[in-house]
Amino acid sequence: MIPVVAGAVMLATTGTLPVFMLTAQSVLVTDDLGLTDAQLGMLVTVFYTASALSSIPTGRAAERLGTGRASRLAAGLAAVSLVGISLRPTSPVMLAVFLVLGAVGNSMSQAASNLLLARGTPARRQGAAFGVKQSAVPLAAAIGGAAVPTVGVSLGWRWGFAGAAVLAVLVALLVPRVCSGAEAARSRTTSRDGARPRLVGxxxxxxxxxxxxxxxxxxxxxxxxxxxxxxxxxxxxxxxxxxxxxxxxxxxxxxxxxxxxxxxxxxxxxxxxxxxxxxxxxxxxxxxxxxxxxxxxxxxxxxxxxxxxxxxxxxxxxxxxxxxxxxxxxxxxxxxxxxxxxxxxxxxxxxxxxxxxxxxxxxxxxxxxxxxxxxxxxxxxxxxxxxxxxxxxx
Structure with missing residues (x-):
């Protein structure tokens, strides 16, 4: 159970890194790229709007792909987003494009991590598992905040995003390995006749x-x-x-x-x-x-x-x-x-x-x-x- 919960936390944390790295290093980013505070606020809104619009489609996609492929795709999208931002986009539009990619990865990471916990943890422990997983949001904020004094100030904000991208790649490589047990449990949560799962209520x-x-x-x-x-x-x-x-x-x-x-x-x-x-x-x-x-x-x-x-x-x-x-x-x-x-x-x-x-x-x-x-x-x-x-x- 512990590897599954740890994998879900890492995956959920990775999905939110693009926006939290941006807000935590906002002073450095805006000074370097010449963004106004209003533009920064709009970029954050773009991220959450894209996350909202993609949540239901990525949830259904995660059901079809399974936890392993869904988690790999989610972390991969986060890595692409973080790398793209680290390359210093030349306009707010380019920055928004990379944030949208990260937002889709964020939605997929949340769906995949929820699916991983639902299929890979015992029913009698799922309350604690989801409680731990939901701690990923403040954890991502803490990582973003720590990047400012440790990397952003000394080396530059771009290296902070690059380091976060490395973390995303590691998650893409490691988390799918803990998904096999969850996939093996799939038969216990689907109907015996193989009917397509449906939403209840x-x-x-x-x-x-x-x-x-x-x-x-x-x-x-x-x-x-x-x-x-x-x-x-x-x-x-x-x-x-x-x-x-x-x-x-x-x-x-x-x-x-x-x-x-x-x-x-x-x-x-x-x-x-x-x-x-x-x-x-x-x-x-x-x-x-x-x-x-x-x-x-x-x-x-x-x-x-x-x-x-x-x-x-x-x-x-x-x-x-x-x-x-x-x-x-x-x-x-x-x-x-x-x-x-x-x-x-x-x-x-x-x-x-x-x-x-x-x-x-x-x-x-x-x-x-x-x-x-x-x-x-x-x-x-x-x-x-x-x-x-x-x-x-x-």
Missing amino acids: LRPLLLLGTATAFGSAAMGSLMAYLVIWANHSGMTAGNAGLLLSVAGVGSIVARVSIGFVADRRAGNNMAVVIGHVLLGVVGLCLIGTGVVPLIVLGAVLTISISWAWPGLMLFTVVRTNPSSPAAATGVIQMGAYTGNAVGPGLFGVLLTLVAFQVGWLVNAGLLVMAALLMAWARRLRLVERRRPEEPPTV
């Missing part, structure tokens, strides 16, 4: 994807603007950055912990997801007060505790769709990428019209909408559970 799944978009928009805005708001409210820039870092580490711990607990709980996981989302509503309201101690409490509550829900959401969807886990989680990933692409930009526009406090309340409203959609999806699944031919709800 499509309407609830679409509702969950939409809920994820709302939740990701709120959290993406929080991660983008928390440091600025904390600094405006009286914290030093250093302490504000430290708050975000500590809360992010807490999120890793919470994602793993909630997964371990899920493996010991008999269903009802969606109710727990909804509870975590609602904790984020409370946290955003505390952040919106502008009082430093309450901002700290709200950040810990929202980022470290509430934001543990994505891993449990994926685990729930996989349990509901054992024959098509990559395609099912592709719907959820599409929602996540859509929220990440749209949320911070709209929040920035909102700040030009209203006060920061209003913006945080709007984000809290987005989380309320997410919770309501999740509750609706859960209700639909409870109704569909009465069909004996479908797997039990979670």
